[in-house]
Amino acid sequence: MKRIIILDGAGRNDGRTSALVRTFTEGAKQAGNEVIRFELQEMDIRGCRNCQGCARQEKGIPLPCVQRDDMDEIYRAFREAQVIVLASPVYWWTVSGPLKTAVDRLYALIRNAGKDAYPKESVLLMTAGSTDYSQAVAWYSRFEPWLGWKDLGMILGANQAEAARELGAGIR
Ligand SMILES: Cc1cc2nc3c(=O)[nH]c(=O)nc-3n(C[C@H](O)[C@H](O)[C@H](O)COP(=O)(O)O)c2cc1C
Known part of the structure; x- marks a missing residue:
């Protein structure tokens, strides 16, 4: 059983x-995993300010970012998760603003505790x-290995729903 966000x-x-x-979630849950989905468009998440406040906090604290908004829910869940799924439509050749903004804010955890502190397996789902x-694949393919994350797969295309289910079901 893995925790998937x-x-x-x-x-x-x-x-x-x-x-x-x-379909990814159905497959993952059928395989016994726990899945938490964050609908970023409905959340209040501001952009990273590069204030470096996170670097000045005590190392390893749960909420090193000095901004307080809905990102706190994601920080808590991210620390507990083994798998992170990035899902987005292509907006102007890359990922959507809400996804990019949330990923930018993960910087705080990594800047605070080091890039090896939160090893993850990762998935990209896009239409x-x-x-x-x-461009989205180039973005994902650069930062994900830099963080030491292991790519479990990229599902690209609205016609790939069953492939998404299989990918989810393969997570144990
Ligand atoms: C703001 C915006 C920008 C888009 N830019 C692109 C693009 O650059 N390339 C592309 O192939 N489709 C683009 N699309 C189409 C969406 O990626 C496509 O319709 C997607 O499947 C929508 O996902 P959804 O049904 O989950 O909203 C764009 C759509 C919107 C609303």
Whole structure:
């Protein structure tokens, strides 16, 4: 059993990205995993200010970011999770603003405790109007190994719902 958190950056919660998230979640839960989904569009999460306040806090504290908003829920869940799923439609060739903003804010935990402090397995789920995911994949493929995260798979395309289910079901 693994704890999985989904950072869902879709602009609407009944769209094509949500359909991928839904089948992934069904598969993951059937395999006995715990899944928590954060609908970022509905949350109050401000951008990282690069104030470096996180670097000045005591190392390893639960909430090193000096901003207090809904990101606190994600910080708590992120610390406990083994798997992080990044879900987003392609917006202007890359991930949506809500997803990018939430990932930027994870900087605080990593800056505070070090990049090896929170090893994760990770997944990318995306849909697009076209088939061009290249910029989003380049982004994910750079920062995820830099953090020492292990990619479990990228599901790219609204027609990949069953592949998303299988990926979820393969997590144990
Ligand atoms: C603001 C905005 C920007 C978009 N930019 C792109 C893009 O650059 N490339 C692309 O293929 N599709 C683009 N799309 C289309 C969406 O990626 C596509 O419709 C996606 O499946 C929507 O996901 P949803 O159903 O979860 O909302 C854009 C849509 C919006 C609303």
